[in-house]
Amino acid sequence: MAISAIKLENVSFSYPANEGEEHKAVDGVSLEVEEGTFVALVGHNGSGKSTLAKLLNGLLLPTSGRVLVYGVDTADDKKIYDVRSSVGMVFQNPDNQMIATNVEDDIAFGPENLGVPREEIIRRVDWALEKVGMSEFRNATPFKMSGGQKQRLAIAGVLAIRPRVMVLDESTAMLDPKGRDEVMRVVKQLNKEEKMTVVHITHYMDEALDADRLVVMNDGRIVLDGKPEDVFAEHELLTKIKLGVPCVTQLAVTLNKAGMEIDPRITDEEALVEGLCRLL
Amino acid sequence: MQIVVKDLNYTYSARTPFERHALKGVNLTIEEGDFLGIIGHTGSGKSTFIMHLNGLYKLQSGEIDVFDIKLVPDKKKKSDLRRLRGTVGMVFQYPEYQLFEDTVAKDVAFGPKNMGLDKDEVDRRVKRAIELVGLDYDEIKDRAPFELSGGQKRRVAIAGIIAMQPKVLILDEPTAGLDPYGKEQILSLITHLKKECSPTVIVISHDVDEITRFANRIVVFNDGKIMFDLPMNELFRHADELHSVGLEIPRAVRIAKMLKDRGIELEGDIVSLDDLLRAIVAAYNKKHIDKTVEENINFNAFDFGVPGACGREEGER
Numbered sequence: 001m002a003i004s005a006i007k008l009e010n011v012s013f014s015y016p017a018n019e020g021e022e023h024k025a026v027d028g029v030s031l032e033v034e035e036g037t038f039v040a041l042v043g044h045n046g047s048g049k050s051t052l053a054k055l056l057n058g059l060l061l062p063t064s065g066r067v068l069v070y071g072v073d074t075a076d077d078k079k080i081y082d083v084r085s086s087v088g089m090v091f092q093n094p095d096n097q098m099i100a101t102n103v104e105d106d107i108a109f110g111p112e113n114l115g116v117p118r119e120e121i122i123r124r125v126d127w128a129l130e131k132v133g134m135s136e137f138r139n140a141t142p143f144k145m146s147g148g149q150k151q152r153l154a155i156a157g158v159l160a161i162r163p164r165v166m167v168l169d170e171s172t173a174m175l176d177p178k179g180r181d182e183v184m185r186v187v188k189q190l191n192k193e194e195k196m197t198v199v200h201i202t203h204y205m206d207e208a209l210d211a212d213r214l215v216v217m218n219d220g221r222i223v224l225d226g227k228p229e230d231v232f233a234e235h236e237l238l239t240k241i242k243l244g245v246p247c248v249t250q251l252a253v254t255l256n257k258a259g260m261e262i263d264p265r266i267t268d269e270e271a272l273v274e275g276l277c278r279l280l
Numbered sequence: 281m282q283i284v285v286k287d288l289n290y291t292y293s294a295r296t297p298f299e300r301h302a303l304k305g306v307n308l309t310i311e312e313g314d315f316l317g318i319i320g321h322t323g324s325g326k327s328t329f330i331m332h333l334n335g336l337y338k339l340q341s342g343e344i345d346v347f348d349i350k351l352v353p354d355k356k357k358k359s360d361l362r363r364l365r366g367t368v369g370m371v372f373q374y375p376e377y378q379l380f381e382d383t384v385a386k387d388v389a390f391g392p393k394n395m396g397l398d399k400d401e402v403d404r405r406v407k408r409a410i411e412l413v414g415l416d417y418d419e420i421k422d423r424a425p426f427e428l429s430g431g432q433k434r435r436v437a438i439a440g441i442i443a444m445q446p447k448v449l450i451l452d453e454p455t456a457g458l459d460p461y462g463k464e465q466i467l468s469l470i471t472h473l474k475k476e477c478s479p480t481v482i483v484i485s486h487d488v489d490e491i492t493r494f495a496n497r498i499v500v501f502n503d504g505k506i507m508f509d510l511p512m513n514e515l516f517r518h519a520d521e522l523h524s525v526g527l528e529i530p531r532a533v534r535i536a537k538m539l540k541d542r543g544i545e546l547e548g549d550i551v552s553l554d555d556l557l558r559a560i561v562a563a564y565n566k567k568h569i570d571k572t573v574e575e576n577i578n579f580n581a582f583d584f585g586v587p588g589a590c591g592r593e594e595g596e597r
Contacts (some may be wrong), residue, residue: 043457045430092457141370173457174323177528203459241459244581247489247526247531247553251579254557259573260564267589269531273538280544 002034005165005197009145011065012220013051024105025051027220028065035164036195038188040208040228044242049201051171056058056088056199070164085114088158092170094150097132098142103134103153104159106142110161121160131194132186147181152186158237159190166190172202180207186229193212204231205246209267233265248272281347283310283448283480285334288342290328302328304504306342312447314476316482317491317512320501321526326484329501330450333482334368335361347447366395369446369478374452375437376430384410384428384436385421391444402443409443410436412476413469431462435469442477449478453485464581469495488522488530492552500527513549532556553579 010278013026025048033039043049054060055067058074067074100106107128111121120197129135132152137145142153151171158166168187172180184207190196198277200211208214214231216224218241224231232238235245235253252266252275260277288422290303300327310316320326331337332344335351339359344351345434347367351359372378381387388406397405410417418427425436434454434482441449454470455463469496474481491498491508498515500508500524514534515522521527536550537557557577565572 045460068365114424170457178321178526205460239581242459244460250567250581251535251553251557254577254579255560258561258577259571260561269535273535273542276539277542277544280539280567 002036002071004032005035005037005070006031006033006199008032008055009066009068011055011062011067013060013063015051018036024063024220026055026062029217029220029222030065031215031222032141033165033223034199035059035197036191038191038198038210038212039200039215040211040213041199041201041215041217042203042205042243044203044209045242047217048220049217050169051220052166053089053199053201055166056165057089057182058083059089081114085161086163087165087167088161088163088169090151090154090158090166090168092234094147094154094172094174096251097157098150100141102143103129103137103142104139106153107157107160110157124158124160124162128159130192131159132156133182146179148182149174151175151179151183155183155186155190165195165199167199167201169201170203171200172204172207180204205244205249209246216241229265229267233268235264281312281447282345283308283347284330284343284345284442285309285332286343288329288332288339288344290325290332290337290340292328294340302504303462305508306504308499308506308509310448310480310482312347313479314481315494315496316480317495317498318482318501319486319488319491319527320507321486321500324501325504326501327452329483330370330452330482333448333450334370335364362395366444367446368448368450369441369444371438371441371449371451371454372454375441376425376433379425379433379437379440383426384415384425385420386445387425387436388439391440405443405445406439409439411437412442412473414472415439431458434458434462434466434526435475437594438473442473446478448480448482450482451484454483455485455487455490455510460581463490470494485568488528488554489532492530492532493554500525512551516549516551567589 008031011026011029012024014022014024041049055062061075064240069086072082073080074083098106099109104125107125108121111124114208129138132155134152142150172183187198191198209228211228214228215222217232224234232245232249238245246267248269249267252262252272253264255262256264260279266272285306285308288303288306292300292302306329320325326515333346339351339353341353348419349360349364349367377389388409392402392405407417415435425433455466458466470481482569496512498510498512499506519529519533530551532550532553532555535556536546539546546563548559549558550556557579561573561575561577
């Protein structure tokens with residue numbers, strides 16, 4: 001049986017409200033993520049997806065329900081460090097995650113704080129830099145790097161803690177297309193080669209295409225959960241909750257609606273061209 | 281009226297080890313009424329270029345004439361920067377980070393107030409600007425900008441620029457970081473603003489597909505120079521060259537090319553997704569004379585129902 005990396009049991013979370021009226025940012029979510037899966041979590045701004053991310057490593061604690069990371073309750077004070085070293089987080093703005101003036105020190109920060117011995121830290125820094133393809137930047141300064149490079153560096157910093165789960169909270173939102181590609185390539189590779197469990201939070205539908213599983217949130221709840229192509233088949237619901245579908249799917253849906261015999265579930269350009277070739 | 285840029289050069293950190301020649305002899309004429317898209321990868325000089333258009337960077341060499349306001353590199357002669365900044369409105373990346381007042385109305389009023397307008401005129405402009413960006417003036421004017429949603433904040437920031445009634449509106453990556461719906465809203469807002477307020481619009485974007493949605497002319501920056509300056513419908517002819525400098529090809533161009541490789545040649549210039557859809561339908565109808573489909577279809581990720589959907593509030597369904 002597959003190991004459960006993350007398990008949410010009927011989890012709700014409310015931010016403290018001003019005038020007594022409570023708004024549930026996360027509302028009764030149950031979700032289990034098996035070790036080694038690549039999960040994409042999508043939702044529009046304010047759908048609760050980032051709140052959910054922060055619940056995954058105890059940055060926020062549920063108002064009700066439980067979050068279990070490899071069986072450990074994130075609300076368990078004594079074990080919070082276990083949780084945090086199991087689940088690494090990469091955030092949106094790369095500039096907010098750099099703390100040192102050179103790359104090496106920045107990556108060493110995590111393991112240093114965990115009291116890892118020096119030789120092991122050096123090994124981990126080497127390994128982490130190699131994994132994100134930035135070994136030659138070892139002594140460089142992060143501040144003059146491109147967004148994509150900085151974000152890969154942030155990933156290396158998280159890797160050095162050797163987490164089993166990596167949560168990317170809109171980590172590609174501020175990057176240009178090239179930077180986005182770089183980061184996604186690294187993350188997919190980690191998922192494949194290191195069997196890292198990945199929870200990728202995004203609102204780019206195109207980035208959700210390659211995930212093993214796609215979870216869609218709206219108003220603090222999970223509204224769709226399944227294989228990306230099955231989820232995208234629900235294009236009407238996805239449009240209604242202001243997410244839309246990947247560009248190619250939207251093209252297929254539009255042509256299908258106009259009356260052409262094109263499968264509206266198409267997600268890649270090859271398949272669309274294939275389908276068109278048969279008709280034109 | 282025109283914006284004329286002649287032989288513009290700019291060097292960062294001149295005479296230091298960090299010296300970088302960011303603009304290398306740029307010549308460009310922008311006509312009133314242009315809807316200009318600027319693309320180029322990070323470091324290509326596109327941002328340095330637009331910063332010159334409202335005097336944020338001092339001219340090092342070359343000439344700039346913005347609607348008869350002349351900028352000069354000469355230190356002794358002063359350029360009329362105040363008038364320039366009233367003429368060219370600049371919306372930076374993530375403009376919501378620049379909101380600072382405690383109410384929306386005050387924030388939007390900052391620009392026109394600094395232009396020295398009297399109070400009645402400032403109030404009139406603030407109200408109009410807030411309405412132009414699709415927000416409810418009475419509902420939002422006294423709220424703190426910081427309690428608004430991301431998309432609303434961005435619109436308030438844009439309203440602050442619009443309130444100065446610039447003839448030229450420049451937006452740097454206006455949809456960065458927004459979710460798909462927020463993106464669509466800002467795109468339709470820009471089209472709306474061009475019609476209602478600032479007839480000349482310049483947009484910088486990383487996303488070629490986005491630019492093909494509205495621009496009529498496209499300028500490609502590469503290595504501090506202008507590589508292409510084309511009407512939109514000619515862009516597709518240069519797909520290989522764009523690719524060679526690391527720029528993405530519009531998706532519609534790519535798909536049309538894939539079809540061509542399989543022996544299906546679509547008619548007409550295809551740059552935007554709308555072009556592609558219509559060309560596909562036309563080809564289909566030609567072949568299936570007995571069973572034709574609707575010709576006039578649009579690529580529309582969200583059916584807003586009304587044109588210029590920016591009038592709708594966030595949270596509405």
